[in-house]
Amino acid sequence: MTDTSKYLSHLELGERDETFLDSNELVINMGPQHPATHGVLRVILKLDGEKVLGTECVIGYLHRGVEKIAENRTYTMFNPYVDRMDYVAAVSNGLGYCEAVEKLLNVEAPPRAKYIRVILTELNRIASHQLWLGTHALDIGAITPLFYTFRDREEILKIFEKYCGARLTTHAFRIGGCQYETYDGFEREVKKFVDFVRPKIDEYEELLTTNRIWVERTKGVGVISDKDSIALGVTGPVLRASGVKWDIRKAQPYAAYSEMDFEIPTGTHGDTYDRYLVRMAEMRQALRIISQAVEKIPEGPIMAKIPKVLKPPVGEIYHSIEAPKGELGYFVVSDGSTQPYRVRVRPPSFVNLQALDLMVRGQLVADVIAVIGTLDIVLGEVDR
Amino acid sequence: MRDYFYSYLKSDATPGAAGNMLWAFIYIMLIFMGLSIAVIAMNWLERKVLAHMQVRLGPMRVGPHGLLQPIADAIKLLIKEDIMPAEADKLVFWMAPLIVVTTAFTTFIVVPFGPQHAVTDMNIGILFMLGVSSLGVLGIVMAGWASNSHYPLIGALRSSAQMVSYEVAMGLAVVSAVLMTSLHGAGIYATGGGSGMGTLSMIEIVRAQQEQQAWFAFKFFPLGLVAMFVFAVAMVAETNRAPFDLPEAESELTAGFHTEYSGFRWSLFFLAEYSAMIAVSSILVTLWLGGWLRPFPNLLAGPTWDLVFSLFPGLTFLALAGLTSGFGALLGLIGLILFISPVRAWVQDIYWFVAKVAVFMYLYIWYRGTFPRYRFDQLMKVGWKVLLPTGLGVLIVTAIVGVL
DSSP states (O other), X not given: XXXXXXXXXXXXXXXXXXXXXXXXXXXXXXXXXXXXXXXXXXXXXXXXXXXEEEEEEEOOTTOOOHHHHHTTSOHHHHHXXXXXXXXXXXXXXXXXXXXXXXXXXXXXXXXXXXXXXXHHHHHHHHHHHHHHHHHHHHHHTOOHHHHHHHHHHHHHHHHHHHHHSOSSSOOOEETTEESSOOOTXXXXXXXXXXXXXXXXXXXXXXXXXXXXXXXXXXXXXXXXXXXXXHHXXXXXXHHHHXXXXXXXXXXXXXXXXXXXXXXXXXXXXXXXXXXXXXXXXXXXXXXXXXXXXXXXOOOSOSBOOOOSSOOOOSEEEEEEEEXXXXXXXXXXEEOSSSSEEEEXXXXXXXXXXXHHHXXXXXXXXXXXXXXXXXXXXXXXXHHO | OHHHHHHHHHOOXXXXXXXXXXXXXXXXXXXXXXXXXXXXXXXXXXXXXXXXXXXXXXXXXXXXXXTTHHHHHHHHHHTSOOOOOTTSOHHHHHHHHHHHHHHHHHGGGSOOSSSSOSSOOOTTHHHHHHHHHHHHHHXXXXXXXXXXXXXXXXXXXXXXXXXXXXXXXXXHHHHHHHHHTTOOOOGGGOOOOOOOOOOOOHHHHHHHHHHTTSOTTSTTTTHHHHHHHHHHHHHHHHTTOTTSOGGGOHXXXXXGGXXXXXXXXXXXXXXXXXXXXXXXXXXXXXXXXXXXXXXXTXXXXXXXXXXXXXXXXXXXXXXXXXXXXXXXXXXXXXXXHTTSHHHHHHHHHHHHHHXXXXXXXXXXXXXXXXXXXXXXXXXXXXXXIIIHHHHHHHHHHHHHHHHO
């Protein structure tokens, strides 16, 4: 048994009575091998019976030093690495990185490339939310939605595979645009997918939205106020469910989002149920964006004119996009050489995970699971 | 010896009541085997039915449609290394699964598969059944304690709290059914004949339903139905199944009280869980759904209908034979044997009982595919604030209606 006390300094644990019959507090270790911590998150829980007195997240089990690797790779070579951070939304990661470097190079992707980027990123948003819904529902005990969502997510992965040959770590975009032109029938297939998945989202909602047990398990659980969310830097659906209408696609439009017509769904209570509703609404909005983009996609080149060897001018840039989980930012520093001097990633999962302790204090063990699920973290991104 | 063997067949009492130890032993063996087969079948069915609810196929590789999968799994469990945690309390750890499995099987002594198809007929049958099945919680607490680990301990605590609180509601529902055995009611609630003597014997309870010509689920409408509903919810909680599967909530406590168990010991818990499910379903069927009685005994009465209904077991097997390819011939043969007149008479009670229990086993699977899991405090709320008052109310109203 490992000594957990050194992690628990801020939990005011004090001296522990070593007898087994100590009835005061129970410290249990959840993870890194645990069915509901979504990977290798380790949470140390201090319990009073079933009540959570405090938590401590121990992260780093999936640390691969992605940011350090960037310093030893050229700008182009580092591109595939970012797919491995949030591996359920690899397309968004790539988009953020490519746009950051493009900004640094002072080039802009051609309109057609921007539209392809929007379509694929929004498809990825749906895939990511579907995976979230399946695993979140599974954590709360509803095992059936998982299979429904995975069945439908498969269709998205098939489109990715046809477009760029990979299903998960897609490496779909290049700095300056896209490497591949869309395949024959891409638009038709995407439209077909939109028509296919719309009723499926209703199907998920049918299983859960009015399910009494689901509502009881999620309403009023893991509440976080708008003030706390902003103070902790929480972004994405978690922030919007607390009633803050903040979406980078609207606030600082990138790619072709300024030409799209969509709404930002927000919640009011900031609880798990609202976050669920917000994400469900976001999936519908994503479908709306996709069908607009497919209609409006212009003809033309897909790659901007960029040099073979990328040597951005000395300088630094921060560029962020709205990834499915929140604000995904890249801070890239260039020293004028072919390799970035420093790449710092602002991963939404990592920042959102900070809110866990605040959200579960005073609640029950079962709620910790629900809250980890509702935060929608991916450990690849938390640990990088 | 031969006389001893054959004399029982002529009597129409249970072996226990007839004092025939040889047949009692045979019955015990039959029930033990039947139960094991039922658990294996339930295992396969759960995986298949659940799979089809979840747009997948389930086991398909071992045998036709994965029919041999449970057997393969059983072999795997039997030959697994026997692991006991170093810190565990050895004796208690060893005894826990034994206690759980023994209590689960012992309850079947009084389950009446037919008027003479039970090991024995106790005059306190239902009390015995509730009492013994409640003992199962002891094994669970022992398992959680002996593992000397946090997750099993929390699982065991949850389990004991849950089982104790749902037993109260369960008991109240049972009492209202027992009350019905002696009450005839008046006016719209009037029922048929019967001795008017209350009874706790499982067989006598079914006989009372036969004499009063009403399954207790439909007696004093809607009181019987509500009592059955209370029991049906409580029994799911009692057996720790979804949506009340908190003690073994996979996403929270990995596997709850049996986290540290593996191999054969774990399979005993598994066996006990499924036989407990069958046991409580049997109680429900006996108390409210007429046990071994066939449907519509008064609407569709007469020798012709008796004959038609007695053909059902054989027809079921023939239908199953039509559905399957590999085992079809075997099932068809069993079906044909079940058409033979003496066998038919002997088997039909068992058939109706098993068919009714099977409905509830299916419901168990259905719940699992549909519901999320309750949280602990919500579970307690449902038990103490909804089921208990409802059960108590039904009991009081049943008593009043019956006396009127």
